[in-house]
Amino acid sequence: MNTTVTQDMSFLHLISSASLLVQLVMLILVMISLLSWWYIFRKLFVIRYEIKKTDEFEDIFWRGADMNALYQRTINSRYESGSLERIFAAGFSEFNKHPAGSDLEAVMESTRRAMRATYQREMDYLESHLSFLATVGSVSPYIGLLGTVWGIMNSFRSLASITQATIAHVAPGIAEALIATAMGLFAAIPAVVAYNRYASRTDQLATRFESFMEELSNVLQRRAAG
Template sequence: MEPDTLAMAQEIDFSLLALFARATFTVQIVMILLIVASFWSWAIIIQKLINYRTARAEAQGFDEAFWSGEPLDELFDKIGPEPAAAPARIFAAGMMEWRRSHRQDGGLIPGAAARIDRSMDVAIAKEADELNGGLSFLATVGSTAPFVGLFGTVWGIKHAFEQIALQQNTNLAVVAPGIAEALLATGLGLLAAIPAVIFYNKLSSDSDRIVGGYESFADEFSTILSRQLDS
């Protein structure tokens, strides 16, 4: 490498801020979008990890209360019609429909079992929607961020070649900054996409297990009520 070219390359600032500042406006917009998407993804990831941990703790606590031997009517009176825990809300939905299905003379309105099951299914669907909220954004970031970054890279390389043509110079000191700025966009795209894909798969699996626990509880609770209906 020629001494003059080496000296020019050493004087160029290749820090991330410098690369961002030298990039074209289009590439800067791409980088900002990817940085915002990355921060938003991490906010969703952290919030979901906290929410899922809370949901598992609530499920464990309610299971202990449900299987403690306490009469179901007393348990329902204790937690109320709008409890804070998700499993308790599913239980409350079933119990409210159970009580509505009783006539004033103590008899049951026909079709009580089906209505109770539907009430708990609706409650489970609401809890599932809340658990899965935000996961679609992670999936979107994981699938599109690399392509958005690639777009920024292509645009940046195009600009770099335009500068080479204008300056009529192919020295490394002329080519390297433009290529580095362009590749930074791809790097940011991967930085946003990789955690989003990893945690989307993990959080989706965690959500499925939690919702599966809700469905198992609803089936067990429905079985208990069906015994009372049959008796």
């Protein structure tokens, strides 16, 4: 928002002539907006990356690749691995830890537990900051509204001392107060849209992970039995 300083004096004037609380509200909203947009883009990249990685891994896995090789690859490139790869690696390593001939149900149970633990961790990672976006979407209009109400209150209070009141006395105050609402909405709308979109995407990913976990445990069980 500092760019307004150089770009338009009247816009700057509207902001600078606002009362302290309104200015504070504007500052908070600008920070919130910047932060929420940062998270929006971060989550966008993360979820895109995750979907791409999941697609790749499922493709490789169901083509019949060697599980040991896949596991090794995941361990080696763990900084570039996707969530699904990590879930697979956790399950596979847990499965391999059990010596041959141990109780199959117990082995499968612990494998599933290990995968679920990683799954929970991955989902937590994927859903991180989404709650922030939801909060921004629901709260920032109210913050903006508070600034606006305060600004309008002030402009009307100053109107009381004028005997011949015209709209020109109130208009600038209301305009500068309404900027706060505009800012709040600007922060809120994309946050709400992004939250809904990312929530549905992570839900989709979660379903994919869960179904993969079930399928993998089936594959491992067959392998142990066979």
